[in-house]
Amino acid sequence: MSELDQLVEGAIALDKWPLARLVRLFEDTRPGAVAEKAAAIAALEAHGAAPRAMVAGFTGTPGSGKSTLVGQLAARLAAREAAAAVAVLAIDPSSHRSGGSILGDRTRVHFPVGERRLFFRSQPSDRELGGMGRATYPVVRLLERLFDYVFVETVGIGQSEVEIERLADRVYLVLQPLGGDQVQFMKAGIMEVPHAFILNKCDVGAAARRSYHALRASIDFARPGEAAPPPIFRTSAISGEGLDDVLDDLAAHRSVRDAAGRQAR
Structure with missing residues (x-):
């Protein structure tokens, strides 16, 4: 051999x-x-x-809690689906001066020791724009043959970095309370990309409620003409609020994965 x-x-x-x-x-x-x-x-x-995996993309602004959220979702998914294997590919920014990366996302993701069905990999962006690295797609080509779900966590992005839509079967935009007002939520760009929104850190209370209603009221303006508005999930990686709702959404859309369509994109 x-x-x-x-x-x-x-x-x-x-x-x-x-x-x-x-x-x-x-x-x-x-x-x-x-x-x-x-x-x-x-x-x-x-x-x-x-290829068999559903590829889910988690993108959003720096500090929105993507790494902790994705780690909790992966661990819960493996716990509730006994046969499911989940890979997390987390992209960290590379320095435009030195070219190096801290790869700090792994410090926020804690998987049980010895659990084969959970795999985590940090990857530098190599100074690429768009939220992903130049090696992200090739690695997903490998992981989608070995796992049932592949979670891709992008670099903390801005309004115009939408590359994840070309890779993921389902895209989640992770936001945080007080991250913007209704005008901010109505701007074109990243708001037009996700299949669903996640308002994370909802354990902060009143601020999260205000942000939720501002986002809810803005979606029709940001995405006119859509028959049904995308769902908004309110989550907290600390309390566990809303995590099962996101997993239910993943499970409901797993059957629509399209490897051929992703190859074309």
Whole structure:
């Protein structure tokens, strides 16, 4: 058995070391790695690992609590679906001066030790704009063959960074209370992209209620002509409020994943 076949078999079994080795291969942007990636995909297909994951994108402003929220959602999803495996790919900003990244998202995500069905990977943005890194899509091509759900957490973004819509089957825009007024919520750009909104940190009380009603009142102006407004989930990663509602939404839309459509995008 070749070394590649051993890595592929270990990754399919969700062993962390072989999985990390394959992820590192798909993060390699050197021209010489192209043939190795193609060989890995062929080996995965030979072992029956076809694309199956629903890819959910979580994007939003810095400080909205995306990392903690995504970590809690992944852990709860694995707990409520005994056969489900979940991968989290978190993109951290790279310095435009040094090129380095802190990769600090992993400090906010805590998975049970030894749980094979949960996998976390930090990835630098490599100074790419749009919220994702240049290696994000290749790594998702790998992870979607090994997991049932892939959560992609973007860099903290602004109003015009909408690249996640080209990758994810379902996009969630994570906002925080007092993050803007009705005029802010009506502006074009990122408000036009998500399939659903998440107002996080709703444990703050009155401020969260005011932001919720401002967002609710603004959606028709930001997205005119839509037959049904996108849902708004009120969540708190601290209290657990609303997390099961987001998981219900994920489960309800898992059947509409479209790998061919994502490849075209």
